[in-house]
Amino acid sequence: MTGQSHPNDSVQLPETTPSASxxxxxxxxxxxxxxxxxxxxxxxxxxxxxxxxxxxxxxxxxxxxxxxxxxxxxxxxxxxxxxxxxxxxxxxxxxxxxxxxxxxxxxxxxxxxxxxxxxxxxxxxxxxxxxxxxxxxxxxxxxxxxxxxxxxxxxxxxxxxxxxxxxxxxxxxxxxxxxxxxxxxxxxxxxxxxxxxxxxxxxxxxxxxxxxxxxxxxxxxxxxxxxxxxxxxxxxxxxxxxxxxxxxADVSIAMSVLVVVGAISALLGQALLLVRPDIKRKLGASTIAQMGFMLLQCGLGFFSAAITHLILHGFYKAYLFLSSGGTVEQTAPTETARTDLGLAGLAVSTGAAIGGGALFVAITGKGAKLDSGVLLALVVVLTTLHAAREVLKQSQLLPRFKLVGLPVVVVIPIAVYGFLFETISALLADVPMTTAPTELTVVHLAVGVLFVVSYLTAELGWHRSSKRLYVALLxxxxxxxxxxxxxxxxxxxx
Structure with a gap:
């Protein structure tokens, strides 16, 4: 590596036209x-x-x-x-x-x-x-x-x-x-x-x-x-x-098995994403994680949430794959500078995450009772917190926008998700047991703790301290x- 830039637009590929077939x-x-x-x-x-x-x-x-x-x-x-x-x-x-x-x-x-x-x-x-x-x-x-x-x-x-x-x-x-x-x-x-x-x-x-x-x-x-x-x-x-x-859905052990299997795949897929250097397999690892979340939602008894999740994931992943070629073309081999805003950033992102979770509970009613909806709300909070932290780390954004505009940027998608969830639930009203929350169990509590620990591990970079873990994931x-x-x-x- 010499540090010199090598523009990738020096070779003009021929324009293709749709097939005449x-x-x-x-x-x-x-x-x-x-x-x-x-x-x-x-x-x-x-x-x-x-x-x-x-x-x-x-x-x-x-x-x-x-x-x-x-x-x-x-x-x-x-x-x-x-x-x-x-x-x-x-x-x-x-x-x-x-x-x-x-x-x-x-x-x-x-x-x-x-x-x-x-x-x-x-x-x-x-x-x-x-x-x-x-x-x-x-x-x-x-x-x-x-x-x-x-x-x-x-x-x-x-x-x-x-x-x-x-x-x-x-x-x-x-x-x-x-x-x-x-x-x-x-x-x-x-x-x-x-x-x-x-x-x-x-x-x-x-x-x-x-x-x-x-x-x-x-x-x-x-x-x-x-x-x-x-x-x-x-x-x-x-x-x-x-x-x-x-x-x-009425068999509590079976539902707990779904929660555990979904949680393991969600966390493993996210971990694999961290070690893959190639874009398409990063997307593949992301899909494993998202399908784990989908199965987790089924295990919590919120099948309409799982259908909502697969719709949103479909939009997101179709876009990423169809634009993956452009991503490769535009990526320069340099490390992007990332910044944080210290305690102020932590306070704003945490507040945005809690606000996003509260908004989700208010719109859907999931998490308002001591049942499996609490774990679903926790996943929403952690997802919002992760999104908020990622926005804060983008150095291209002005600090004023990061601190003032962050809650709007991360909370609006939660509102959209909540209303879409309610819409899909209404459309599936004639399908048996699309919403069948289960009692809160020790399995749910253990999975919740595991998610929090895994988030902190990734956020604080603890996973980078173990070469054995890196090699195992690779x-x-x-x-x-x-x-x-x-x-x-x-x-x-x-």
């Missing part, structure tokens, strides 16, 4: 039409206040319409973006066909009421995503990543299929609505087998520890595929748990070796 245009128009149809479905459902049924096969309820609107919107963005991004790709028609097929599979899964239809849609969703991960056929690492993901997704589908078959055989019903209606009378052994199958399926799908390897190994996927994967595909674990909440964040490019020639060939 009819498939990209047709699928893009089709997916945006599906988005408009989804919005119309939400409007009609809200006005009519009832579900739509095709007895035993399809149910269009609040969860269905929300998932439809979210997945078609993100898919529409990816389709539109990809028309230029994938221009010149020899297999562009296959890419758009699989992306559109993935969208249809997710929509089918969200509306399916028959166990076979639900299981087939879940499998189709996974196979479509695996093919997008391994899209570049002549790239050995891409094929290996697609094959690895396919094995995980087939295992997930096998677990789900076995669970659905067990529930259908026990209850004598082939519809999800029929199974859920009888979930309270399931024999104890069957209930626990079903709970275990559902939890493992959700953990694999959402890349939670220890099943996170497929996600960190999937960076060979074209960037639009990564955006769709992180904005939509991994969220299916939360959708599955929300749909099947009546099976386990090793844990490594993708599968056969999916990694290791030589310059590999990059040239790709």
């Amino acid at each position: 009819v498939v990209p245009r047709a699928t893009t128009v089709g997916v945006w039409a599906l988005f408009l149809l989804s919005l119309a479905t939400i409007a009609v459902s809200v006005r009519g206040g009832s579900e739509w049924h095709l007895a035993g096969y399809v149910v269009v309820d609040g969860l269905t319409t929300v998932v439809w609107a979210v997945v078609t919107f993100f898919s529409g963005i990816v389709h539109s973006y990809s028309r230029r991004y994938m221009a010149g790709d020899a297999r562009i028609d296959q890419f758009f066909g699989r992306t559109f097929a993935f969208t249809l599979a997710v929509m089918t899964m969200a509306a399916a009421d028959h166990v076979v239809l639900f299981g087939v849609a879940w499998l189709g969703m996974g196979l479509a995503m695996a093919s997008l991960i391994g899209h570049v056929r002549g790239w050995d690492q891409a094929r290996a990543a697609g094959s690895l993901a396919r094995r995980y997704f087939v295992a997930s589908s096998g677990l789900l299929g076995g669970t659905l078959a067990l529930l259908a055989w026990t209850t004598g019903s082939s519809s999800l609505s029929g199974i859920l209606a009888q979930s309270g009378s399931l024999p104890s052994g069957v209930a626990w087998l079903a709970i275990g199958g559902l939890f493992l399926t959700a953990m694999i799908q959402s890349a939670l520890f220890p099943f996170h390897d497929w996600l960190l190994s999937s960076m060979t996927a074209p960037t639009p595929s990564s955006a769709l994967m992180h904005a939509g595909f991994v969220n299916a674990g939360g959708i599955l748990l929300t749909r099947f909440a009546p099976v386990f 090793n844990l964040s490594q993708p599968s070796p056969e999916t990694v490019l290791t030589t310059k020639e590999d990059y040239d060939d790709a």
Whole structure:
């Protein structure tokens, strides 16, 4: 390093144009039409206040319409973006066909009421995503990543299929609505087998520890595929748990297990993010953390909060992936100066965090009682505190703005989150047990303490004092070796 700047705009890349093929245009128009149809479905459902049924096969309820609107919107963005991004790709028609097929599979899964239809849609969703991960056929690492993901997704589908078959055989019903209606009378052994199958399926799908390897190994996927994967595909674990909440929401031990598993993955994902040097795997580690938070919210009994979380995470992660190329291009190899404002900054950021938490409680009512909502409110406070501290450390901002404008900057998003939470809760009012807070237990208290200690560890830099911890996290964040490019020639060939 000589300290000299090396501008990255010295080479002008040729401008690409959208493909002339009819498939990209047709699928893009089709997916945006599906988005408009989804919005119309939400409007009609809200006005009519009832579900739509095709007895035993399809149910269009609040969860269905929300998932439809979210997945078609993100898919529409990816389709539109990809028309230029994938221009010149020899297999562009296959890419758009699989992306559109993935969208249809997710929509089918969200509306399916028959166990076979639900299981087939879940499998189709996974196979479509695996093919997008391994899209570049002549790239050995891409094929290996697609094959690895396919094995995980087939295992997930096998677990789900076995669970659905067990529930259908026990209850004598082939519809999800029929199974859920009888979930309270399931024999104890069957209930626990079903709970275990559902939890493992959700953990694999959402890349939670220890099943996170497929996600960190999937960076060979074209960037639009990564955006769709992180904005939509991994969220299916939360959708599955929300749909099947009546099976386990009344079982306190099962809910505590979800809290612990979600907390571990949330903290681990955040820790992995700290040690990854590459942007896309940093985003992958962030997704692991966010999916952990989503599972934690399910364990607290706030399934509508989990759905709200996956929507916000989808917007955030789709933007970050689709703009990741620009981030690489604009980043200079210099260390950014960071400042703090001492006790004044600490006081303002702490006040903003407490104010944000109080505002969340006031808007949603969660945390106002001594139940699992207290832990949800604590997570909001810690998230607000982290955001406030990050704003204070940005040296580009004037100190006056930092101290005066900080509360507004960090509290307004909390208000938006609170009102969106309430809106989603209203839309999911016809879905069983989307809000089922549990009693405050020692597990919740332990997780709360763990979050506070972990925050202080990261904020004060204690994690940097242990080389052993750094190496352990770095090793844990490594993708599968056969999916990694290791030589310059590999990059040239790709």
